[in-house]
Amino acid sequence: MMFVWQGLCLVLIALTVAGCLFQVASAALVRRFRRAPEPVPAARPPISVMKPLCGAEHGMAANLDSCLRQDYPRFQLVFGVADPADPALDVVKALPGDVEGAEIDWVADSARHGHNLKVGNLLNMWPKVRHDVIAIADSDIRVGPHYLDDLAAPFDDPKVGIVTCLYVGRPEPDLWSSLGAMGINHGFLPGAVLARAIGRKDGCFGATMAVRREVLEKGGGLAALSQVLADDWVLGRMVRDQGLEIVLAARPVDMNVHEPSLKTLLDHEIRWGRTIAAVDRTSYMASVITQPVALAALAVLAGGAWWPSVAALALAVLCRLWAVRVEERALGLPRCGLGLLGMREILSFVVYVVACCGRTVVWRGRRFAVRADGTLDQVEGSQT
Known part of the structure; x- marks a missing residue:
């Protein structure tokens, strides 16, 4: 023995x-990765950013405002909620409507499209989306003024199908949020960078995923994601099946981490x-x-x-x-x-x-x- x-x-x-x-x-x-130079896009096409919302999360006003404060010539923000009484809609309506180059649209629609509620929300928002480069971004991220340039730059290469962003956890000042952010910063992010370095190019991260409209529609559109849990991974596979590449944006975004209890932290991490x-x-x-x-x-x-x-x-x-x-x-x-x-x-x-x-x-x-x-x-x- x-x-x-x-x-x-x-x-x-x-x-x-x-x-x-x-x-x-x-x-x-x-x-x-953090020391690498940030590329400048040769072209700056109009971009539609889709933001599915559910509840007024901690820091949401600042998060959404950061997406509006872009050094970019023309872009659209489309927000969606399932319930017209959702307090997130009040946050959206309070955003300034006079930012140069920015358009704001929102949708409140309770129609269901499969088990993935986030994707169902996106499908309800889809008719409002106007531009041919489309970014799907979580509501809990906070970005810098060059966020859209970072998304646009890799599309100068026609072989690129999706641009996705790594993210850095920025916790609320409490124990469970701090532990959650550490899991991102010292677990997820280093692992994702190493995976790409050894040849795994299938990582697509839901914090931000930017894709051309024609590529998305050719792959079956958002409806193809409505029944799956890992919608980001499936979207990445959809693009790779077309012979296109997934590329990391040069700069990570910040993710607001708010975990009010050990139970919520465990639920999130076990789900991931x-x-x-x-x-x-x-x-x-x-x-x-x-x-x-x-x-x-x-x-x-x-x-x-x-x-x-x-x-x-x-x-x-x-x-x-x-x-x-x-x-x-x-x-x-x-x-x-x-x-x-x-x-x-x-x-x-x-x-x-x-x-x-x-x-x-x-x-x-x-x-x-x-x-x-x-x-x-x-x-x-x-x-x-």
């Missing part, structure tokens, strides 16, 4: 070393995890190597504090701390405390394990089962 435990310990140590290499490489790539697992379970299972501290801690338990496992744990802690500090400097983030980082490590592993073990998600008060093809089935009686 001792040989079995030592064998397991050696496997965990090997995975820990791989995880340490991942941490070092991804942090270095985040630093390189199961979304990824639904479309690529093998890769999601393999992503355990992104958590070397947890792997090394398991090695210590399996090996009874055998000295190689203790050394692996020390190495994992040092590599993880170094990577976090590099990412903080590259992204302009405040330094997180060691206690907070420890909590984030535990939470990340818990979310990973739970996401691997089920197919149900909670989304806007409803519980859905995610099929193997990524489509959704609402669980009976789950609406709140």
Whole structure:
């Protein structure tokens, strides 16, 4: 039996070393990404930005206003809500209507189009969209004045089908929001940059996705996304099936992170995890190597504090701390405390394990089962 435990310990140590290499490489790539020059578009075509809304989220007024304050000659913002009494509509109506080059339209329509409520909202907004370059952007992002230039620049290359944005979590000043932002800044973002560096070009992120109208319509339009959870991934696949590329915008956007409780944080992160697992379970299972501290801690338990496992744990802690500090400097983030980082490590592993073990998600008060093809089935009686 001792040989079995030592064998397991050696496997965990090997995975820990791989995880340490991942941490070092991804942090270095985040630093390189942020130092890369921002391209200037040769053409600046009119852009329609679609913003599906649901409720007046924290910071929404500033988020929407930042999208309006663009150094861009001509663009349209289209907002959509399902309920005419939604307080988000009051925020939209309070936006200034005299910004040069900007047009504002909004839609309030409760018509349903499949289980994906965000896509249903977008379908209701579609008749208002006027321009041939279309961006779909989340309501919780805040952008700089060159946001639309960053979206337009890659379209100078006709092989580009979608331009998408990475995002940096900017938390509300509370514990759960801070932990949520750390999961984005020291988990999602470095992993996404490394994935592209090793050749995976299928990452398409819902914070912002810009696409040409003809490409979207050729792929089946928004209706093709109405039954799936991972609408961003499916949109990216739609474009890749046409032989076109997904390109990252030069600058990430900021995402306002507001998690009022541990439950909301877990619901969000488990939903994200199961979304990824639904479309690529093998890769999601393999992503355990992104958590070397947890792997090394398991090695210590399996090996009874055998000295190689203790050394692996020390190495994992040092590599993880170094990577976090590099990412903080590259992204302009405040330094997180060691206690907070420890909590984030535990939470990340818990979310990973739970996401691997089920197919149900909670989304806007409803519980859905995610099929193997990524489509959704609402669980009976789950609406709140």
